[in-house]
Amino acid sequence: MTIDDSPSIWAELEPLLAQVEKPARYIGGEGGMQSPEHALDKVAWLFTYPDTYEVGLPNQGLQILYEIVNESSIGVAERSYAPWLDLETLLRSEGLPLFSVDTHRPATDFDIIAFNLSAELTYTNLLNCVDLAGSPVRSADRGLDDLFVIVGGHCTYNPEPLADFVDAVVLGDGEEVITEITQVFHDWKNGGRLGGRAGVLEALAQVAGVYVPSLFEAVYDGQDLVETRPIHDGVPAQIEKRTIADLGEWPYPKTPLVPITDVVHDRLNVEVFRGCTRGCRFCQAGMITRPVRERPAEQVRSMISDGIARSGYDEVALTSLSTADFSGIGEVISDTMNDPTCSNVSISLPSLRVDAFGVDIAAELQKGRRSGLTFAPEAGTWRMRQVINKLIREEDLYGAVDSAFSQGWRRSKLYFLTGLPTETDEDTRGIFELARNCVKIGKSYTSGASVTVSVGGFVPKPFTPFQWFGQNTLVELRRKVGVLLEENRASRGVQFKWHDPEATLVEGLLSRGDRRIGPVIETVWRNGGTFQEWSEKLDLDRWLDACDAHGIDIEWYVYRHRTEDEVFPWDHLSAGLHKDFLWQEWQDALAEVGLEDCRWTPCYDCGACTGYGIEHVVASATPPAGGSQGTGQDLATGGAVPVTLMSRDRTPVG
Amino acid sequence: MILRLRYTKNGKIRFIGHRDVARIFERSLRVAGVPVAYSEGFSPRPKLSFGLALSVGYESDNEYLDVVASESVDLGHVLDRLGSALPTGIELREVGEVERSKTSLMEAVTSCDWEIDVTGQDPATVKGSVDRLLAADRVMITRERKGKPVHDDIRPDLLSLKVLMNTKTATSRIHAELGTESRSLRPAEFVSVLEPSVRTVRVRRLHQWISDGMTKIEPHEAVVSRAAHTECAT
Numbered sequence: 001m002t003i004d005d006s007p008s009i010w011a012e013l014e015p016l017l018a019q020v021e022k023p024a025r026y027i028g029g030e031g032g033m034q035s036p037e038h039a040l041d042k043v044a045w046l047f048t049y050p051d052t053y054e055v056g057l058p059n060q061g062l063q064i065l066y067e068i069v070n071e072s073s074i075g076v077a078e079r080s081y082a083p084w085l086d087l088e089t090l091l092r093s094e095g096l097p098l099f100s101v102d103t104h105r106p107a108t109d110f111d112i113i114a115f116n117l118s119a120e121l122t123y124t125n126l127l128n129c130v131d132l133a134g135s136p137v138r139s140a141d142r143g144l145d146d147l148f149v150i151v152g153g154h155c156t157y158n159p160e161p162l163a164d165f166v167d168a169v170v171l172g173d174g175e176e177v178i179t180e181i182t183q184v185f186h187d188w189k190n191g192g193r194l195g196g197r198a199g200v201l202e203a204l205a206q207v208a209g210v211y212v213p214s215l216f217e218a219v220y221d222g223q224d225l226v227e228t229r230p231i232h233d234g235v236p237a238q239i240e241k242r243t244i245a246d247l248g249e250w251p252y253p254k255t256p257l258v259p260i261t262d263v264v265h266d267r268l269n270v271e272v273f274r275g276c277t278r279g280c281r282f283c284q285a286g287m288i289t290r291p292v293r294e295r296p297a298e299q300v301r302s303m304i305s306d307g308i309a310r311s312g313y314d315e316v317a318l319t320s321l322s323t324a325d326f327s328g329i330g331e332v333i334s335d336t337m338n339d340p341t342c343s344n345v346s347i348s349l350p351s352l353r354v355d356a357f358g359v360d361i362a363a364e365l366q367k368g369r370r371s372g373l374t375f376a377p378e379a380g381t382w383r384m385r386q387v388i389n390k391l392i393r394e395e396d397l398y399g400a401v402d403s404a405f406s407q408g409w410r411r412s413k414l415y416f417l418t419g420l421p422t423e424t425d426e427d428t429r430g431i432f433e434l435a436r437n438c439v440k441i442g443k444s445y446t447s448g449a450s451v452t453v454s455v456g457g458f459v460p461k462p463f464t465p466f467q468w469f470g471q472n473t474l475v476e477l478r479r480k481v482g483v484l485l486e487e488n489r490a491s492r493g494v495q496f497k498w499h500d501p502e503a504t505l506v507e508g509l510l511s512r513g514d515r516r517i518g519p520v521i522e523t524v525w526r527n528g529g530t531f532q533e534w535s536e537k538l539d540l541d542r543w544l545d546a547c548d549a550h551g552i553d554i555e556w557y558v559y560r561h562r563t564e565d566e567v568f569p570w571d572h573l574s575a576g577l578h579k580d581f582l583w584q585e586w587q588d589a590l591a592e593v594g595l596e597d598c599r600w601t602p603c604y605d606c607g608a609c610t611g612y613g614i615e616h617v618v619a620s621a622t623p624p625a626g627g628s629q630g631t632g633q634d635l636a637t638g639g640a641v642p643v644t645l646m647s648r649d650r651t652p653v654g
Numbered sequence: 655m656i657l658r659l660r661y662t663k664n665g666k667i668r669f670i671g672h673r674d675v676a677r678i679f680e681r682s683l684r685v686a687g688v689p690v691a692y693s694e695g696f697s698p699r700p701k702l703s704f705g706l707a708l709s710v711g712y713e714s715d716n717e718y719l720d721v722v723a724s725e726s727v728d729l730g731h732v733l734d735r736l737g738s739a740l741p742t743g744i745e746l747r748e749v750g751e752v753e754r755s756k757t758s759l760m761e762a763v764t765s766c767d768w769e770i771d772v773t774g775q776d777p778a779t780v781k782g783s784v785d786r787l788l789a790a791d792r793v794m795i796t797r798e799r800k801g802k803p804v805h806d807d808i809r810p811d812l813l814s815l816k817v818l819m820n821t822k823t824a825t826s827r828i829h830a831e832l833g834t835e836s837r838s839l840r841p842a843e844f845v846s847v848l849e850p851s852v853r854t855v856r857v858r859r860l861h862q863w864i865s866d867g868m869t870k871i872e873p874h875e876a877v878v879s880r881a882a883h884t885e886c887a888t
Contacts, residue, residue, distance in 0.1 A: 024669045024671065028666070029666055261671070309685070311681065312684035312685040314684070
């Protein structure tokens with residue numbers, strides 16, 4: 001026991017850390033870490049990433065909210081991550097709870113445990129963290145002094161499998177709503193906790209973008225879902241996502257966390273825009289984050305130079321769903337490269353669009369130290385790419401790869417999906433056809449050229465045109481991996497990596513499941529199924545057994561093609577997208593008809609802009625040069641197309 | 655110009671590894687604006703040379719790092735700027751200039767002083783165990799070398815052992831000077847030759863020594879000029 005009244009459990013934790021692998025996961029101490037002063041009247045958030053520290057620390061969403069809450073006078077925020085199995089065992093045997101890494105305060109001292117859900121396979125870890133935090137895993141069992149469990153992030157567009165476990169779900173951008181939620185809790189805490197838990201949950205349900213599952217019921221007709229409706233007066237029947245109109249008003253994180261031990265993406269990350277209108281039909285992120293909102297180029301530059309000066313990083317990643325589409329990209333890159341305070345800083349662009357990869361950008365990047373190049377053609381044939389609306393011509397890919405190898409890169413990595421709607425073996429084999437040609441291009445420059453092909457099994461996601469598609473069966477995905485392995489044997493210079501089809505099946509169940517999946521998740525967790533994102537920890541039989549135990553037909557949930565009249569478990573939630581727009585897109589996909597990027601073409605009325613009275617915020621009416629730009633046309637020089645620019649004091653570039 | 659830095663690694667940060675410390679210094683030197691020389695080649699690396707690695711979980715009052723600066727710097731300036739860029743627990747105590755030497759810091763160090771707190775046996779038993787080691791001609795341990803077990807006599811590396819007892823907490827504090835010349839004798843290896851039930855509670859490196867058999871100095875005494883923070887007696 002500590003003799004002072006410090007709430008830290010560090011003294012109890014310290015001897016345990018000597019017994020675990022990677023104890024640095026649990027000590028905090030990052031640059032930019034905050035040690036906020038808690039007070040009885042303040043609302044204390046414990047932001048938790050339901051995977052290991054090294055995966056969760058870089059999460060930008062949590063870092064943004066952590067800063068915003070700590071800037072406010074009514075809230076404090078600390079962070080936590082899922083402890084690895086070795087520490088979990090020790091915590092349980094010593095009777096210690098989950099704790100914050102900032103001040104090592106026990107989770108029980110907080111009001112809210114809030115999770116970022118970026119991957120469905122972390123759901124069992126969410127339950128484990130709530131349990132380790134000392135609260136009942138089912139929201140119905142929680143008492144007045146137990147934690148409130150709130151979730152946000154992309155997975156929350158179908159939160160129904162977690163409906164039994166979470167108190168509230170937040171849809172969309174968190175920057176504004178986080179303070180509104182904090183205010184609701186602040187008023188409730190300081191007003192005698194009127195109405196108990198139900199009192200604050202009912203107040204939360206009035207906040208736009210907040211969904212309280214316990215105030216809704218799912219109505220079934222046999223197997224079929226009929227509707228999900230509010231069971232409480234005054235609760236809106238439809239929950240709309242939150243969208244911040246102008247990213248320029250939110251230059252967060254201002255003091256990015258700089259870890260003192262190994263993490264993934266260990267570099268300065270600067271978000272250059274949010275949203276994507278490329279319209280790839282498989283991509284949930286691109287659909288649910290519309291419209292496009294660019295950060296002003298001058299703010300990007302200052303976030304880079306401030307971040308580099310503060311952190312000492314030698315790499316900055318310009319993040320977004322398609323960074324090469326950023327209007328100010330050329331300017332930002334050359335300015336950063338020429339900035340003397342950023343000497344020796346390399347720039348990386350994740351999610352490089354194949355068709356937009358300009359020779360100019362490659363040349364600019366090459367001035368600093370080089371990083372690897374990754375392209376995502378996603379499918380092996382033009383036909384298949386029309387179905388998924390990734391309108392990259394083969395020439396675009398070869399041009400990009402040629403540009404990369406000619407300028408000294410020796411490796412490139414290509415991402416693909418398999419199990420896509422209408423996919424034939426010709427499409428599957430086409431993946432290696434592309435890869436072999438890329439190797440050929442590389443070999444003309446260097447004998448050491450290599451191409452890595454990484455293939456994931458496709459999982460249809462809510463609020464995408466493919467939400468009606470029946471996922472490929474486990475047997476079919478395994479067969480396709482076999483086809484790819486066969487091709488791989490005939491492809492020298494190609495490294496082949498593929499995602500485990502068993503994980504794809506489980507992800508499929510959780511992605512489009514309804515409330516009846518909840519008991520399956522709980523059973524898998526109770527049987528020790530945590531860290532399911534880690535392939536060595538995933539045990540499909542544990543999931544299949546749990547489905548059997550609860551009478552869940554996993555094939556009905558995952559493999560079934562849905563019809564137009566299907567009531568989805570997420571129909572009472574809205575990402576702004578019209579369901580008939582998505583259905584039309586699904587029909588166009590089956591007809592192999594592509595759709596151009598609406599940033600540079602007239603509006604298709606998907607609903608995201610019109611419904612919320614906001615617009616795309618782009619600095620230039622001219623699409624960036626260097627490829628077909630999703631039109632399937634050769635726009636090598638970039639062509640001006642009509643677009644309405646949001647009026648703001650910015651000089652267009654282009 | 656070669657800078658010799660002396661710093662601590664105490665508290666929570668003792669749980670980070672040697673490579674983590676290296677990364678922290680690389681970044682902090684950049685934040686502090688210290689002009690570090692880089693190696694040539696395709697992937698230039700900053701020219702940093704650390705002393706003996708400290709195991710994860712061990713603390714230290716005196717760690718050393720040599721930094722090759724690409725131009726002449728003001729030592730006091732580096733002490734202030736770098737000192738404030740380093741994280742809690744890594745405290746920069748001194749910045750000195752050393753002359754170019756053929757021997758790296760790691761090769762130069764001949765022994766380390768350790769403060770090792772152990773429990774699991776009463777202090778008198780620990781004392782008896784230490785006395786037996788000191789009286790022995792040879793102390794054999796089994797180590798692994800290139801995947802094969804080898805038997806080493808560590809008696810020559812047991813340079814000095816003193817036991818301070820705390821009968822109240824039933825822990826013993828051992829001050830040990832362990833040799834590093836042939837193959838660095840690690841505190842865990844030393845503890846393993848005490849009574850089997852002895853468990854290590856805490857280990858702290860107090861000093862590192864460079865000895866030529868005649869004189870014994872600490873690495874920071876080898877500097878030609880220095881800037882240092884005044885230290886509180888600890």
